[in-house]
Amino acid sequence: MAKVKTRFAPSPTGFMHLGGLRTALYAYLYAKHNGGDFVLRIEDTDKERFVEGALEVIYSSLNESGLKYDEGPDVGGNYGPYVQSERKEIYAKYAKELVELGGAYYCFCSKERLESLTDENGNRKYDKLCLKLSKEEVEQKIKNGEPYVIRQNIPTEGTSSYEDLIYGTIEVDYNDLEDNVLIKSDGMPTYNFANVIDDHLMGITHVIRGTEYLSSTPKYNLMYDAFGWERPVYIHLPTIMKDATRKLSKRYGDANFDDFINKGYLKQAIINYVALLGWCPKNNQEKMTLAEMVDLFDLTGISKSPSIFDDVKLRWLNGEYLKEMSDEEFLEVATPFFEKSAVYGKYDIKKIAKLIKSRVEILSEIPEKVDFIANCATIDNNLYENQKQKTSIELAKVVIPACIEKLKDIEDFSNSSLFENLAVVATELEIKSKQLFWILRIALTGMLVTPGGATEIAEILGKEECLNRLNNALSNL
């Protein structure tokens, strides 16, 4: 059996959409699982849609995700060029050949005539008028410089069928298909033509793409057959939805790889989550590295129905990746977000990072979670009043001075030292340590809930700041 070869063929739209990323991932996984090659091809035949810098976005997203391609515009290969706009002559040659084979024909119809073909329901189907033109007439018109397109010549009757590895047998009547444009009047091919030529020329054995092509694949098969080429194996993938009725949109930037990275999602979490949307490994494992995915990937685990993108679960997964990181690793990925926070440059980020590692799911939550450390607002004394903790303002009036006295004498301001020493104070006051810590924490932060306990925060604040805050809290009582 020939070596498996798959491809990812995005258009340079300027974004790496997560739906596209998943298609790329599956194509990569399938190739690698089977010891094959994965190629990147840029489909930029629509120059109106071209976006500056879009190529770099594709390259960097793929590289960051770890989807290394064996052939592509920036890495080379034996079947280039890998950018469709650079393959114009190739398409022209094969289009001409297809015309000779009877699989396509020149069409000179004007836009106006095409529009006049629209029926009362707003539907339109080309009537093959130009197919009647003789070879001489066609040559004359071309010589006269009349603009033309090349259309695919689809049989008017009969049924075509093919096997999709996910969806099974797909049957479509030729009558339901149209004589689509293969070569546009500007000489560029449409997707309908370019994908067939390129997939064949580049030796793609398995075509993996979205279900939007499920019902147009018979048209492509017609061309493979006309050229006498072997048809590739088809694997169509269900759509990723934003909700029950809308698919994850390319617009509004709500589903782009870069946006998620900027929001503080980890690339491995994104890849992992996206892999799970529409695929379930045999062993039901949810958290996987790319290498594990390659190992576990199999087509039978791919579902046929569209799945809804659930960012709540993505957040959870991201949190899992965060929690399993070492303190050093976490600090590294978290630092850019600490730089945006009020504690940056004032307090020991290393200690704070340790405290919040298990309390953030995405990195962008960091500033809002830690800013309180630097900004101690005036304390609402009612916070001392807590029935469940059995604390009150009256109690605060005795606890805070006692803490101040004790803290003055403590040299080792580490969490454990503080905890032990202050527990003794609680005993002396004949209250539960729980009560003391509640009051202390409020006095130190002015917040009802904080990530971290009183002594952990005290350690970060340091002796001087602690005493300042406690004195302020006391005079505020």
Add this chain to the structure above:
RNA sequence: GGCCUCAUGGUCAAGAGGUUAAGACGUUGCCCUCUCAAGGCAAAAUCAGGGGUUCAAUUCCCCUUGGGGCUACCA
């Protein structure tokens, strides 16, 4: 409208004629605990509807309903 296609809890999903219908996220409760997280335990919650086939249907077939896609000189 025509054609293609899909349908298990709120979400992702396992299942592939006989199961107490997994698991995960989320939700709720309890435990742990210097608050909150994390962690541990537990609970609630699903086979869209209707016909068949069969001793037996979530599972096979048909219809309905609902969703998605295609129907461009976009991919």
